[in-house]
Amino acid sequence: MLLENEEAVEQEPASHRERQRLVQLKSYCVLDSLPDKQCDQVTELARSLFGVDIALVSLIDEHRQWFKSRAGLDVSETPRSDSFCNHAIEISGGMVVLDAQEDVRFAGNALVTGAPHIRFYAGAPLVTSRGLSLGTLCIIDSRPRSEFGANQLAQLQQLAAIVMERLEQLRNRGYIDHVTTLPNRARLMEVLRTRRHEATSLPCAALAVDICPREYLFDMVKALGWDYVEGFLMEVSRTLRQVLAGIEVYRVTTTTFVYLDDSDPVTRRRHIADLQQRFFQVLEFQGIPHRLAIAIGVLPALDEISGNDVVRSLLTVIDVSREEAISPRIFESAHAENQRYAFWLLSALPMALNTPGELMLHYQPKVRLCDGACVGVEALIRWHHPIQGSISPETFIALAEKTGQIRQITAWVLREAVMQVARWLAQGRSLPVAINTSARDFDSDELYHQLSALLIQHKVPAELIEIEFTEHAMANNPELVRQRVLAIQKLGVKVALDDFGAGFSNLAYLKNIPADSMKIDRSFICRLLDDQVDQLIVPAIIHLAHNLGFSVVAEGLENERTAKILRHLGCDYAQGYAIARPMPVEDLEEWMQTRWCEVFNVLPSNAVSLP
Secondary structure: OOOOOOOOOOOOOHHHHHHHHHHHHHHOOOOOOOHHHHHHOOOHHHHHHOOOOOEEEEEEOOOEEEEEEEEOOOOOEEEEOOOOOHHOOOOOOOEEEHHHHHOOOOOOOOHHHOOOOOOEEEEEEEEEEEEEEEEEEEEEEEEOOOOOOOHHHHHHHHHHHHHHHHHHHHHHOOOOOOOOOOOOOOHHHHHHHHHHHOOOOOOEEEEEEEEOHHHHHHHHHHHHHHHHHHHHHHHHHHHHHHHHOOOOOEEEOOOOOOEEEEEEEEEEHHHHHHHHHHHHOOEEEEEEEEEOOOEEEEOOOOHOOHHHHHHHHHHHHHHHHHHHHHHHHEOOHHHHHHHHHHHHHHHHHHHHHOOOEEEEEEEEEEEEOOOEEEEEEEEEEEEEEEOOOOEEEHHHHHHHHHHHHHHHHHHHHHHHHHHHHHHHHHHHOOOOOEEEEOOHHHOOOOHHHHHHHHHHOOOOOOHHHEEEEEHHHHHOOEEEEEEHHHHHHHHHOOEEEEEEEEOOOHHHHOOOOOOOEEEHHHHHHOOOOHHHHHHHHHHHHHHHHHHHOOOEEEOOOOHHHHHHHHHHOOOOOOOOOOOOEEEOHHHHHHHHHHHHHOOOOOOHHHHHHHH
16 A cells, blocks of 8 residues: 555656666666675664564565565575565655555565565665666564554655665765766676676677877876866766766776677677767867867677676787777777787796896997997897797887886896996907987986996996987976976986987977987988988988987998998997997907908998998
């Protein structure tokens, strides 16, 4: 029966309100979650207070009622079609059934005719701030009652309010992104774990939408502040929810959002097209327009990938999408193999750093173009794994850059290079060594302190060490990096700007860089014979560098004709395969004694020349 003054909840229409209710329910991220002690305490209290067999916190899902907490009942869910609570959520004040066998709605219900043999039921809705009922706190007994007064119903409603407050706490504490109020990565992992335990044959795809390159967002933070950026992210999340109406969206990283799509392929493609169309347009927030370069990655068969690997795979395919400028990009098995290899490599690298002989330095000579004299060498790290064999520096250095292990590599190279210079000094040979660094090495003063300590420890003159850094190191905080480079220079260490032209080549940075030399990136040198644009750019770089007080090194010298052109242009130094490949220290010492004194025709006949 309905209590006096109770009314059915107004519907607007019912189907629309039900969709809203289900979306709200899922946003609380409590379905199929672990038991909660406070909810369990409430159900035990209700069971004792009202003297009933069963008390439940029941949440009404699309096709079932699931019990967040249960006292006196073994099953965790029942079909929604059999649920008393399915009726109770439609009644604003709650529902009381004194004797189910006498109620035409429930007399034939499977939960009445069979276990748990419900005769008495009372349920108070769990109502959100938006007025939507997620479920009920209900009490059930196998004995009918003659009455359940207004005071008792008020007590049940008070306990339901406590449960609702607890659900709000759970929602906000562990599974909700505090900026966008979307469910977060932890909730997505719960959904994936639940899905793997469910017997479902419905195919499902996982899709990631990266709204913009991370650098774009960080630049926005620097320009406009975190308050603006958080508001911007909220606007992005609202837009995503509008485009993907009815589909749950999860925020998994600063800029990446994920959704699961179990629709047919045609509908799935339409969702992607809708996203691309909406974000191709300018997104305006607080009067500032943003044209976002979104990237979309797709895992077409979600259930073929372990739940723990889903997010990692999506982030991988997003990176591939950005690198290849292809969106959407479909995840391929090769990506997973690359992931596993990268994971193995990063796991093996710390051991390699501490295993004698596994990592080594090769040295590539640098010569003076005017007379062919070898004026120094560049130290280049090599990794020979006992099982995997040689591992390309391009592979493990790039990964180390992403994970922060690059600092450990730089520290290892510094130590080994300074020790080698000390050994050469003991042999009477004074040979400068150039050492590559990463942009991450300039995030702190650690590089300066390591270098200073090594020079003192091994009694190596500072001018025999050269530190190479790229203009990328200056990008985030140019003045701070400049101060750190100046500190290294004050030790007496030489400094070179490496790979000039390969990055942004910001002239505003260039005029303030405290470097001794500039190295022209090999991409300009290797095409110098045939590329008319490079034939214009290289002389301009050399002229600019000399006017700024830098000496100039050409990287990637591959033939005699290019050496002749560079010498004619006034380039000071060169290194490359035409001179010598990087080589172990023993081969370098042999090369120093024999090969480097051979003569190149491009140089004067009385000059000591390139090999």
